[in-house]
Amino acid sequence: MKYRLILLDRDGTLNYEAQNHHRDLSVLRPYPFSGPALRGLTDAGHRLALVTNQSGIARGYWSIDDVDRLHKRFFKEWGVEPKVYLCPHGPGGGCGCRKPLPGLVQRALADHQCTPAAALMVGDSLADAGAAQGAGVDFALVLTGRGRITRDLLSHPPAMLLDTVADLTGKFSA
Ligand SMILES: [Zn+2]
Numbered sequence: 001m002k003y004r005l006i007l008l009d010r011d012g013t014l015n016y017e018a019q020n021h022h023r024d025l026s027v028l029r030p031y032p033f034s035g036p037a038l039r040g041l042t043d044a045g046h047r048l049a050l051v052t053n054q055s056g057i058a059r060g061y062w063s064i065d066d067v068d069r070l071h072k073r074f075f076k077e078w079g080v081e082p083k084v085y086l087c088p089h090g091p092g093g094g095c096g097c098r099k100p101l102p103g104l105v106q107r108a109l110a111d112h113q114c115t116p117a118a119a120l121m122v123g124d125s126l127a128d129a130g131a132a133q134g135a136g137v138d139f140a141l142v143l144t145g146r147g148r149i150t151r152d153l154l155s156h157p158p159a160m161l162l163d164t165v166a167d168l169t170g171k172f173s174a
Pocket residue numbers: 087088089095096097098
C-alpha cells in the first residue's frame with residue numbers, strides 16, 4: 001500500500017464550506033459521499049487523520065469544545081473516527097502549525113510513525129498544497145470547495161486530481 005496514512009483537510013474537502021454560518025457550527029453539513037468514502041478507505045487498511053485550520057477559535061467565533069462537538073457529530077454520521085490535528089491560531093499568530101506551514105502534517109506523520117512517502121494529503125486549497133509540499137508529502141487536489149480555483153493557482157500539478165474525496169475509494173486497491 002503506497003499511502004498508509006491519508007491526511008484530510010475538512011472544510012471544502014469533507015463538508016460544505018461555511019457561508020454565512022453566523023458563528024454556528026451546528027449548520028455545517030458533510031458532503032453525502034464523505035462517510036462512505038472514509039469508511040471505504042478505512043476498510044482498505046488506510047489510517048485517516050483530519051488536518052484542519054480552525055482560526056475561528058482564535059477569532060472567538062467558537063470554542064475548541066464546539067469544534068470537538070462538531071467532529072463527534074461528523075464521526076458518528078461517518079462511522080469513522082480519524083485523529084484530529086487542528087490549528088486553533090489566527091493568521092499572523094506566529095504559530096508553526098497553521099497550513100500552509102507543515103507543522104500539523106509533520107505531527108501526524110510522527111504520531112503514526114509514517115514516512116512522508118507513505119502519506120497523502122487531500123485538500124481543496126493552496127494552504128493544503130503548501131503544507132503537503134513543506135512536509136514532503138504527495139498532494140491530492142479535490143475539486144470540491146475551493147478546488148477549482150486552487151487548480152488554476154497551483155504552480156505544480158498535484159500528484160492526484162479528484163472530482164471529490166469519494167474518488168479515492170478503490171484507487172489504491174491491489
Ligand atoms: Zn497554529
